[in-house]
Amino acid sequence: MKHSEQTDRRDSLTHSLLGAAGAGPAITSTTDVAVGAVTGETQVATADGEITSEVDVLVVGGGTAGTIAAIQAGRAGAKTLLVERHSQLGGTTTTGGVAFPGLFDAWGKQIIAGIGWELVRESVELDGGTLPDFSKVPQRHWENQVPVNMFLYGIMAEEKCTQAGVQIAYYEFPQEITKTADGWQVDCAGFGTRRRVLCKQIVDCTGGAEVVGMLKLPRLREEETQPGSMLFQTGNANDPGRGQLHALYVHGADSSNSRTVTRANMTGRKAVLAKVREEKQRLMHLQPEPGFRESYRIVGETIITVDDYTSGRQFDDAVCNAFYPVDIHTKTGVRPAPLQPGVLPTIPLRALIPKDGRNIIVAGRCLSSDRLANSGLRVQASCMAMGQAAGVTATLAAQHGTTPLSVPLAEIHKLLREHGAIVPGEASSG
Numbered sequence: 155m156k157h158s159e160q161t162d163r164r165d166s167l168t169h170s171l172l173g174a175a176g177a178g179p180a181i182t183s184t185t186d187v188a189v190g191a192v193t194g195e196t197q198v199a200t201a202d203g204e205i206t207s208e209v210d211v212l213v214v215g216g217g218t219a220g221t222i223a224a225i226q227a228g229r230a231g232a233k234t235l236l237v238e239r240h241s242q243l244g245g246t247t248t249t250g251g252v253a254f255p256g257l258f259d260a261w262g263k264q265i266i267a268g269i270g271w272e273l274v275r276e277s278v279e280l281d282g283g284t285l286p287d288f289s290k291v292p293q294r295h296w297e298n299q300v301p302v303n304m305f306l307y308g309i310m311a312e313e314k315c316t317q318a319g320v321q322i323a324y325y326e327f328p329q330e331i332t333k334t335a336d337g338w339q340v341d342c343a344g345f346g347t348r349r350r351v352l353c354k355q356i357v358d359c360t361g362g363a364e365v366v367g368m369l370k371l372p373r374l375r376e377e378e379t380q381p382g383s384m385l386f387q388t389g390n391a392n393d394p395g396r397g398q399l400h401a402l403y404v405h406g407a408d409s410s411n412s413r414t415v416t417r418a419n420m421t422g423r424k425a426v427l428a429k430v431r432e433e434k435q436r437l438m439h440l441q442p443e444p445g446f447r448e449s450y451r452i453v454g455e456t457i458i459t460v461d462d463y464t465s466g467r468q469f470d471d472a473v474c475n476a477f478y479p480v481d482i483h484t485k486t487g488v489r490p491a492p493l494q495p496g497v498l499p500t501i502p503l504r505a506l507i508p509k510d511g512r513n514i515i516v517a518g519r520c521l522s523s524d525r526l527a528n529s530g531l532r533v534q535a536s537c538m539a540m541g542q543a544a545g546v547t548a549t550l551a552a553q554h555g556t557t558p559l560s561v562p563l564a565e566i567h568k569l570l571r572e573h574g575a576i577v578p579g580e581a582s583s584g
């Protein structure tokens with residue numbers, strides 16, 4: 155929408171509203187004009203909630219990966235908008251209640267740091283918790299996951315976004331996406347809000363690559379996906395940041411759309427209710443929706459195979475490390491297959507870039523990978539590291555007026571290092 159059209163529309167709306175309301179003295183203006191102090195972004199909100207946001211980088215999905223991508227883009231100087239359909243940041247880490255991110259270490263060294271680690275570390279410190287000693291190799295992989303207080307984590311993520319100049323739009327999601335000469339026009343909807351976003355780059359961090367799907371770029375999906383889990387607590391009060399919540403599998407849980415999520419919510423809650431009745435214990439805590447393990451993955455410029463993953467392939471265009479057992483949940487449970495001693499997989503930039511996509515990059519569990527590789531790559535520390543790499547790449551692509559695939563790798567690595575991330579081959583001693 156051109157500015158002049160918008161102004162005309164606003165004027166006519168002003169007239170009709172004033173007419174309808176009888177032009178009472180309280181109504182001095184039906185428009186709000188706000189200039190973002192940090193981003194310099196101008197927003198014009200009309201009476202019917204119509205807004206135009208012009209930014210460099212649009213991050214869709216403020217979950218595990220998206221929060222980090224947005225903070226990174228903001229810190230690197232990009233005008234950044236983060237659109238999240240829920241009411242808080244953190245995604246599966248907060249809304250799903252899976253508040254024990256891993257793994258930031260492998261074989262006695264820290265292998266993922268940067269913004270995700272900063273947020274985890276600071277939220278644990280503020281909560282008076284303890285951090286694992288990464289110089290010790292644990293007997294079981296999960297011992298070095300870091301329990302976080304999901305409530306603090308979400309608020310601190312929001313604080314870091316604000317400090318980085320990232321504008322957050324909760325309760326909104328993209329409805330229509332159109333190519334423009336230098337990027338995208340993304341029409342988003344929220345209740346009482348219609349937002350037109352003009353951006354140079356999109357970072358799709360929706361978990362299931364929703365934006366990639368809207369653009370009709372190819373995605374992969376299994377016929378039968380891993381179950382989700384509904385997290386809750388009966389008996390004792392929930393002690394956030396200390397223990398883990400109880401979990402019940404929700405088979406068929408699918409994060410694809412409002413209908414499938416509604417079904418998963420109701421199935422999960424029904425199972426919890428049955429459990430409460432069976433155990434005759436008080437329900438002390440219940441997450442607002444299940445955690446979803448698996449839905450769509452992109453078909454990227456390369457697809458990480460399980461052989462790549464279990465052999466610790468060092469990709470030429472690796473942007474971050476990843477570490478976790480191969481971990482497929484089925485109807486009969488889960489049997490993690492740990493990686494062999496010394497193996498440290500990497501994630502290549504090309505696995506974050508949808509094949510034939512321009513001006514779009516993804517981060518999170520939807521990365522381009524086969525199912526078994528994905529079962530290890532989807533964990534939170536890896537998602538955070540991908541988020542930081544995607545935030546850096548989208549920012550550089552926006553600055554250079556190019557595509558994520560064309561950004562020189564050396565520039566991506568340099569900016570990642572400047573922002574505290576660990577570049578593959580350079581693991582710190584933690």
Ligand SMILES: Cc1cc2nc3c(=O)[nH]c(=O)nc-3n(C[C@H](O)[C@H](O)[C@H](O)COP(=O)(O)OP(=O)(O)OC[C@H]3O[C@@H](n4cnc5c(N)ncnc54)[C@H](O)[C@@H]3O)c2cc1C
Binds near residue numbers: 219220361445518537
């Ligand atoms: C039950 C369970 C147990 C797990 N256990 C562990 C574990 O022990 N350790 C570990 O590290 N990992 C674990 N994982 C894996 C890990 O938590 C997830 O794979 C990871 O958090 C996914 O991150 P993400 O950023 O891809 O997606 P999410 O964190 O889910 O974020 C996606 C975000 O996008 C938003 N969104 C989606 N669609 C739209 C849209 N159209 N518009 C706007 N916003 C949108 C969502 O609301 C959400 O906030 C577990 C996962 C589950 C489900």
